[in-house]
Amino acid sequence: MREEISAYKRERILEEAVKLFYERGFSGTTLDDIAGKLGVTKPFIYTHFRSKVELLEAICRPTIEMSLGAIAEAAQQPGTPSERLFDGIVTFSKVVLQRQANIAVYFREEKNLSETGLAAINALRKRFDRVLSELLAEGVREGEFTIPDVRLAALAIGGMVSWAYTWYQPEGRLTIDTVGHRLAHLALQMAGVHSVEQFATRV
Amino acid sequence: MREEISAYKRERILEEAVKLFYERGFSGTTLDDIAGKLGVTKPFIYTHFRSKVELLEAICRPTIEMSLGAIAEAAQQPGTPSERLFDGIVTFSKVVLQRQANIAVYFREEKNLSETGLAAINALRKRFDRVLSELLAEGVREGEFTIPDVRLAALAIGGMVSWAYTWYQPEGRLTIDTVGHRLAHLALQMAGVHSVEQFATRV
DNA sequence: TTCAGAATATACTATTCGGTAAAAGGACAT
């Protein structure tokens, strides 16, 4: 019970912090700013986080973990490589767009992470690239994909999706699901899949 | 003569600034750091730039202008849409990778720009997206491309290429030209071009 | 040699802001 309340407060701090970091940047946001928006004071934040940088890590790390999780889970699902790639990109896109602010803060403020925090996150990203490359390679082996450079293609697909944090507008013409499906579709085209049409309305 | 020397010094400052901003971030870099690396003092920098933010703008703006220029020039060249898209992506990739640090600093430190500086750059980016979208639309009209959502495809292609600043390693296995050609190739696949092979060794 | 004017440095200010020690407030059991 006590823990639940504490966890809730922690979440509220994170929510406000990511919002402000997203709008004004990490160094453009004061701990007093965050506290002020929450109607509390700065030392209150220090009862939940050791430092400003730890706050940043708490924003970035779980989000990158979710990104990796999205691809990794889809990759080990049953189904053809095309199906798994499609589903993986859809769910990965969902993470990127639902947690747009977290993703943006991570990519922008990476340099402000602690050395250990950055190392941990970098390891996750490496795994992300490996899982995606492996999935592409499997598709090539099974004759579904035509990809001259699998590692580069993985980076290209990952980039295409990650990049969405820079342009997606929640109030715009496209829903998160729509963007996810269209990006997944484009990923299959990049992979040289012939019968892409069948995925048009999938999931 | 006086002006040339002054321009040269200005360039040296910019060179060192972009390097340090790239390595340590904008707010992680002191004007004294930059001056120190150059063997001069802080007020010296102020004889060439009004403020730290102006320095940042001088790093970002010309680079974004070059990106736009790369696509815009290729788009109005003679040739089929496929050829123009291919060439445009190759030269755009070149800008991104040759000016990797500038691009990275821009995307990371955008929030630190002045309101007017940001507005100017945003206008350039809008034009970039429009030019690329228009090129894709033309390819669709002429039957070369198959693209359900042209605007989204433009963002996807732009993102795929821009993203390269996050992973490209100048000392790595791939040259800038190689990456450019492979990304252009992937862009054509995304656009649904059938005979992509003919572009494999183009340029 | 001297003297203007440009180029560059020294030395300083004012402020912002992450972090903390110590006090106050509040809930709850007895």
Added chain:
DNA sequence: ATGTCCTTTTACCGAATAGTATATTCTGAA
């Protein structure tokens, strides 16, 4: 009511650093 423990605040420090006012040095002309 009172004492205890947990939560939150008040009040403060010290370091960092963008920007500047003033001094100095250099250069090239006369």
